[in-house]
Amino acid sequence: MVTSSTARKLHLAVAQLGPVQRADSRKQVVLRLLELLKDAASRGAAWVTFPELALTTFFPRWDMDDSAEIRAFFETEMPGPETRPLFDAARELSVGFYLGYAELDGDRQFNTSILVGRDGTILGKYRKIHIPGDAATVSGAALQHLEKKYFAVGDLGFPVWETPDAKIGMCICNDRRWPETFRVMGLQGVDVVMNGYNTPSGYVQWNEPIHLRMHHHLLSLQSAAYQNACWIASAAKAGVEEGSPMIGGSAIVAPTGEVMVRTFSEDDEVINFVCDLSVCEYYRANIFNFAAHRRPEHYGLILERTGAGAPLARP
């Protein structure tokens, strides 16, 4: 579509993880991540997106109260002894990455991701803002989702990092369903948003058909990429963890709103795509020229209200 003279290519990969069981050690998981990183590098990818909470099983499905039991799922340093090999490999292979993990910062617990540069250093950190689910067990529910119990709301906003390759932003799982997430990054000129997720197949909002879980995941990515003229690389932890199935559907999505490549399996799997960042510029100069077309004077309610309220009085 774009002539070769204007194209600005960036080779992205997404490394989906299959299930991580409770008995799996950090070391075992990191070995899997290393294999995926090497696979991506061997294809020529410059950046790899790993999933949310990639180092352990998705523990918010359980209601735990013992603090030692809970804190076993959290990292107190990054890199730590078990994760350092990933950073070393990134530097050796010159491949940057996004990695999600549970972060213990003093007494505060966050659902966190880091952006690691192609030199193996941490460029920045994001802490999940749209924490879904509940703060306490819902009686009678077939499936619990207790993220609000284990994680504080992120306090770092939605930053965007200027790397030599692209402006890169991060978000985590449920953040992708909220257009505010991507708009705040779009207003910083983001080229690529990396996203990791754990999406239980059966955590439906009513008795909705289960296939809608995948539909909603892809719909959210596609609309966000289109409406903010950016590429999105989104990585699942997928498959059956501790008896609980999670969707796959890891994908790289273009600013056209098209899924360019996605995973086939619900297991460890790498996908990659050579992304043309110049397409972002075309949309930003035309239909999504924010300066020309946005009208913040009519958007006040987005900040004034948190929850929905009554219709406004009309002139």
Next chain:
Amino acid sequence: MVTSSTARKLHLAVAQLGPVQRADSRKQVVLRLLELLKDAASRGAAWVTFPELALTTFFPRWDMDDSAEIRAFFETEMPGPETRPLFDAARELSVGFYLGYAELDGDRQFNTSILVGRDGTILGKYRKIHIPGDAATVSGAALQHLEKKYFAVGDLGFPVWETPDAKIGMCICNDRRWPETFRVMGLQGVDVVMNGYNTPSGYVQWNEPIHLRMHHHLLSLQSAAYQNACWIASAAKAGVEEGSPMIGGSAIVAPTGEVMVRTFSEDDEVINFVCDLSVCEYYRANIFNFAAHRRPEHYGLILERTGAGAPLARP
């Protein structure tokens, strides 16, 4: 999906118009609208959505400077002598409607829609906020789109009307591509958003494939309906007007993000669907419980910036 005891049904129709040529009179167009209204009523529909600028050809494709020539496309009263039969039919059939037209208010020109109740009275007015295109002819462009020349930015916000059937909001054409449009209405608890459009098939943003016009139209509607837990009824003026083709794809979209019914043709065509409004409530109580999950303290940039700027300084 929803048990019959909880369902809250509302029967919606969308009346797509085929092309309107410059020589077609208001009277001829209103006769077509009346046929479509009666068709919708005969199927049991309670509300009909007509297109944007439904009464004339899509004149912003032309660069005109003669004020008499321009103002021939605008309405100075609503209803006027030619449009009154529509209001009478609405009352007789007990069918409400959305109608888009070019509005002349003193010296101000707006791209406007009205919501007419099932009693034939005007419930409210919306004036298009996201005016696309250009304010002057772009030299060398194959197709001109001069909405910014002919229309002032709407000054009525994004209101929502509480009718006995549902909370109903309106937007027009390009508004549907902007998530802010629907979020402002979602924060007022909107159940149904009506939207009319004229979308030239060939007005592409770069040399993008023409099929993406339809993809972007539907993607915008689907994500907006899902992310705001509302139904959307969207009506095209379609087909070849004065040599210029426009997409069809009029649709009724559910809060699941699914297109439930859409038009087949690029001509006059009615589609209808019995919508269950209770589904809105399920989503609003769960994944899109705004009060529980939104975090406006991190959305500031949406109002602070109009255009995109540099990445924010990071903590």
